[in-house]
Amino acid sequence: MPRYKRQPIARHRIVDKLFFIVCLSAMIIPMLLLIILLGDVLITGIERLNLNFLTSFPSRKPQNAGILPAILGSSYLVLLTGIIALPLGISAAIYMEEYSKKNRLYYIIEITIANLASVPSIIYGMLGLTIFVRALGLERSILAGALTMSLLILPIIIITSREALHAVPRTIRDGCYALGATRWQMIWQIVLPTAFPNILTGAILAIARAIGETAPLIIVGAVSYITFLPISPFSEFTALPIQILNWISRPQPEFAVNASAAIIVLLTTMLLLNAISIFIRYRVNKQRNNW
Amino acid sequence: MKHPILYILFILGLGAIALNCGRSSKNKDDTVIIRIDGSSTVHPIIEAVAEEFTKQYQHIDLSVGVSGTGGGFKKFCREEVAIIGASRPIKPSEEAICKVSNIEFIELPVAFDGIVVVVNKRNDWVNHMTVPELHLLWKPTAHDTIMKWNQVRPNWPDKTMHLFGPGVDSGTFDYFTKVINKQSGASRGDFTPNEDDNILVHAVKNHKYSLAFFGYSYYESNKKHLKVVPIAADNVSTGSPPIVPSLETISDGIYSPLSRPVFIYVNKKQALQSYVSQFVVYLLGPGRKLITEVGMIPLTKNAYRLTLQRFMQKTTGSLFQSSTSTTSVEAILAKPKQ
Structure with a gap:
């Protein structure tokens, strides 16, 4: 009898172990793949990575080619996208969380935004081409690209910002009102700073997506090669992912090395952005502890 | 800095200032721009020629996109670009669209693939x-x-x-x-x-x-x-x-039938602009030395002479649309005007 009773426990332990192993491998396998991928890119690309590579124009000679216009184009694009999308997205989230009545229209908007977040990026490219490039006559400009990218990342910013605002406890809001604060004072001085670290995380994720996105840019007409630097929002431009795509499809294997080097630059930029967001979050939390 | 939202504004502002610094260093008012698009097959040629061309003509800016031959023709017929690269001759349907918007083109073979x-x-x-x-x-x-x-x-x-x-x-x-x-x-x-x-x-x-x-x-x-x-x-x-x-x-056209000419199409109105003309003449002249460098195959000298002549006379229309693959490029170009 006791043996009979012990058996299920042993089996549960095995299941327990198995589940642990499944979870562990679910983490290790993607990590390994990522490490292999990054390692491969690093090994191939690192030899080409020097100051010259960062400050030259692309060239037909792989060893002379650089990514200066692509870096500038990408920075310009991301900056403009941030300026357009962040205030819009965060404001929209504040409206929906703090002001809007929860009526039918509200739920329709909510569902629409959730759906928009999963629309393939190339669709946004088509939209951008029709509206910004052609109807508004912005042509193949950085501004047209940035507006398209803003549309692409707006749903992400709105959803994450709403989650962040939602996480601020009801009691804090009630406390504000109890002290005689207006709604504006409550939002600006209490709710926003409390929700800020999470808003920032969402914003950085969205911006990082904008840096890496290629398809909509090709549609709105980011070019592959320019002989000048983009000097205004209305200037034509190229971007890092497009430069990488261009090089990787070349017949000469030396260009693949250049592509790897450009990928390293792109990844470093993303890491840098993440680092900045972590730093700001850290500062804000520290400040709050000093209150 | 009291409010965290101001951090974001601060960083965006810093970025804008940094980019504006770069902007003042290169301020040219008399620059013109040639917009090019089209086939990815022809792109390496155009990129190589553009690189050398802008060393000599610094007041001319070039932007080169890659949206494929079909995509290129669409932009060409909307007059969004002055020149496109094409890995095949224009199709009758594309020609019809160009005609509707009153755009005439000069068809120039530039290399073999x-x-x-x-x-x-x-x-x-x-x-x-x-x-x-x-x-x-x-x-x-x-x-x-x-x-x-x-x-x-x-x-x-x-x-x-x-x-x-x-x-x-x-x-x-x-x-x-x-x-x-x-x-x-x-x-x-x-x-x-x-x-x-x-x-x-x-x-x-x-x-x-x-x-x-x-x-x-x-x-x-x-x-x-x-x-x-x-x-x-x-x-x-x-x-x-x-x-x-x-x-x-x-x-030489001996490797037949699996070789084909690739083209550039130039908007005739744009070709009358001196800077567009300078670029095309450069491509067909000194620029064609770069064609082998990027792995493509140049036409014969005589074919280039006929192509250049075709451009100088601003002859519009397509010769290659109806041509068979066995006829040599020179023979097609030398065909008398109909």
Whole structure:
């Protein structure tokens, strides 16, 4: 009898172990793949990575080619996208969380935004081409690209910002009102700073997506090669992912090395952005502890 | 800084200032811009020429996009670009659209692109193939039927073939099927297509019983990993010898029918602008030396002379749309005006 009773426990332990192993491998396998991928890119690309590579124009000679216009184009694009999308997205989230009545229209908007977040990026490219490039006559400009990218990342910013605002406890809001604060004072001085670290995380994720996105840019007409630097929002431009795509499809294997080097630059930029967001979050939390 | 939201504004502001600093260093008012777009096959040529051209003409800016031949023609007929690269002649439907918006074009062949048929290095049975054999292998009815090497030629091994080819949207695929199957786009469907020719190179490198076709420049850069198949236009017994694709045989038109001219199309109105004209003349003159450097094959001297002449006279319309693949570029260009 006791043996009979012990058996299920042993089996549960095995299941327990198995589940642990499944979870562990679910983490290790993607990590390994990522490490292999990054390692491969690093090994191939690192030899080409020097100051010259960062400050030259692309060239037909792989060893002379650089990514200066692509870096500038990408920075310009991301900056403009941030300026357009962040205030819009965060404001929209504040409206929906703090002001809007929860009526039918509200739920329709909510569902629409959730759906928009999963629309393939190339669709946004088509939209951008029709509206910004052609109807508004912005042509193949950085501004047209940035507006398209803003549309692409707006749903992400709105959803994450709403989650962040939602996480601020009801009691804090009630406390504000109890002290005689207006709604504006409550939002600006209490709710926003409390929700800020999470808003920032969402914003950085969205911006990082904008840096890496290629398809909509090709549609709105980011070019592959320019002989000048983009000097205004209305200037034509190229971007890092497009430069990488261009090089990787070349017949000469030396260009693949250049592509790897450009990928390293792109990844470093993303890491840098993440680092900045972590730093700001850290500062804000520290400040709050000093209150 | 009291409020965290101000952090974001601060960083965005810093970025804007940084970019504006870069802007003041290069402020040219008298610059003009030439907008170019089109085929990815022609893109390396245009990029190389643009690089050298802007060293001499610093007041002329160029922007070069890659939206494919079809996408290029769309932009061209909307007058969004002045010049496009095309890996095939303009289609009648595209010409009609251009006509509606009243856009006249000058058609200029600029180089050759060969299509090579390649097999694995360890393949020791194929010494050549004929166009009828290629047709047997790639025709639409070969789908799920012609699966083994010995079905193409009886003394070849009884092994399953692995077929690879470029994506069905590419000009290379269009041209190959037009020449081999007599109808552009008609092909068996059970091969493995890939838009990226480098993937095709890898595939053939790794499979002993594989066969693929793609642009000559990809073979040129990967010669040591691939075995190229000499192509005979007809059965060898009827007197047409198998030809190995090379710079010479493609340029002279001997490697036929799997070589084709690639073009640039210039908007006639834009061609009257001196800077656009300067660029085209540079491309057909000193710039054509760069064509071999990027892995493409130049036309003959005489063909370039005729092309340049065509541009100088601003002759519009397409000569190549209705031409057959067997006529040489020179002969087509020399044809008297209708």
